[in-house]
Amino acid sequence: DVKVTQSSRYLVKRTGEKVFLECVQDMDHENMFWYRQDPGLGLRLIYFSYDVKMKEKGDIPEGYSVSREKKERFSLILESASTNQTSMYLCASSSFSGVSTDTQYFGPGTRLTVL
Amino acid sequence: DAKTTQPTSMDCAEGRAANLPCNHSTISGNEYVYWYRQIHSQGPQYIIHGLKNNETNEMASLIITEDRKSSTLILPHATLRDTAVYYCIVRLFSGGYQKVTFGTGTKLQVIP
Numbered sequence: 001d002v003k004v005t006q007s008s009r010y011l012v013k014r015t016g017e018k019v020f021l022e023c024v025q026d027m028d029h030e031n032m033f034w035y036r037q038d039p040g041l042g043l044r045l046i047y048f049s050y051d052v053k054m055k056e057k058g059d060i061p062e063g064y065s066v067s068r069e070k071k072e073r074f075s076l077i078l079e080s081a082s083t084n085q086t087s088m089y090l091c092a093s094s095s096f097s098g099v100s101t102d103t104q105y106f107g108p109g110t111r112l113t114v115l
Numbered sequence: 116d117a118k119t120t121q122p123t124s125m126d127c128a129e130g131r132a133a134n135l136p137c138n139h140s141t142i143s144g145n146e147y148v149y150w151y152r153q154i155h156s157q158g159p160q161y162i163i164h165g166l167k168n169n170e171t172n173e174m175a176s177l178i179i180t181e182d183r184k185s186s187t188l189i190l191p192h193a194t195l196r197d198t199a200v201y202y203c204i205v206r207l208f209s210g211g212y213q214k215v216t217f218g219t220g221t222k223l224q225v226i227p
Binding site: 004042058109 | 151216
């Protein structure tokens, strides 16, 4: 069974703190993604990675960085958390198909509140 | 990706089939129809996808019209746990990566 796990379901941090969100998948997927989901704005892609140590910016990378040292793990880092980064953070993974479509599987989400 | 149109909300009686429609009139020939759902405060869950033929898995059935301009997701025996927002999206993977973009979806309420 497909499994994407995230380190925390709920997290509360203070402005200026460095925040680490971790995501692990057990499906040997090449691609991993970090999204944030906000009411009225839908899903927005922050970063993605298509291989170990490879990363690409998504639509809203500002204020975030990522790390992928192992194939199964993709970390999202908020260098200095701000209140506008309060959101639901979703990790997803997919297998590189190289053909016509890929199915992304999502984790349970981390609801981050920055005070 | 082609745009999709779904009803904002629907009710379904527990135990009955839930039929969720989706219009995607501008779909191109090599775009897939995907369905996800999101239960409140949880991550989106993949349900099913298809290109031309009808598809069935352990969760649902997907019926795609012959002209591919619309589709219907069928949950054969809805339970209270099926209460969620259901997203129909159209995707083409052209190599590299492709983000998932959700519209507003259909809020399905399963009623006891």
